[in-house]
Amino acid sequence: MLFTYKQIADLNPTETSVYQYVIKNIPAVIKMSVRDLAKATHVSTATIVRFCQKLDCQGFVEFKTKLKLFNEGLLLPDIDDEIDVILEFFNYARSEDFKENIAKFVEYVDNAQSITFLGIGTSGLLGKYGARYFSNVGYYSQGIDDPYWPPPVNSDSSHLLIVLSESGETREIIDQIKMYQRQNTKIVSIINKPDTTIGNMSDLCINYYVKDIILPQTYNISSQIPVIYILERVTRELQNSKKRSLPLKFTSRNL
16 A cells, blocks of 8 residues: 555645645656656645655655556456456365364354454444344344444453454554453454454454455455355354254154
């Protein structure tokens, strides 16, 4: 990601106007000189240099190099490539490692007295979907997309926190997890990448390994199909385990 939220917030109004021009004209800016960009944005070359430095670049040449690499990463995969990525995940979903993680996830849910889904942005919406899906099969759950929502006062190991995070590094979510950990809450996370802060803080972490697709405005449009599949698969496993535990009812059809 070329532009972070903090870097954008630190720009002054003049530099912000340069930022707005750059993200709307990336292919053209890559071919410009520093004077060309200054002329196009009606600012001085010194302003362009300061703008680049605020984006952790020593100068305009380094900025253009990073911008070019960033632009190449923005090229969306064609439909066939995107299907291949999803198929790779479903092939992974057949692995013993994945099945073992799902079985552990089911065990955590089955032993929980209360369940909370936590995420922000798209992950927050998926968390609410998961909470509804779990509730549909008798495991009442709450979906929270406010990272400042206080945890239950009497939370303990019978409470399960399910964290959804694409990056696994969202600071607000990490702070929330710390509060739940103080109360010995069990934590399961669903994260794209391995070896993340949130994943390392969790009792169980399930990764799904899909390519990141980040737009210049820092919007993430990576596929969330794996997350939905994981939630739905766990729900079906829970429902199947409930059916297996039900006593056999004898009717005329059994005779």
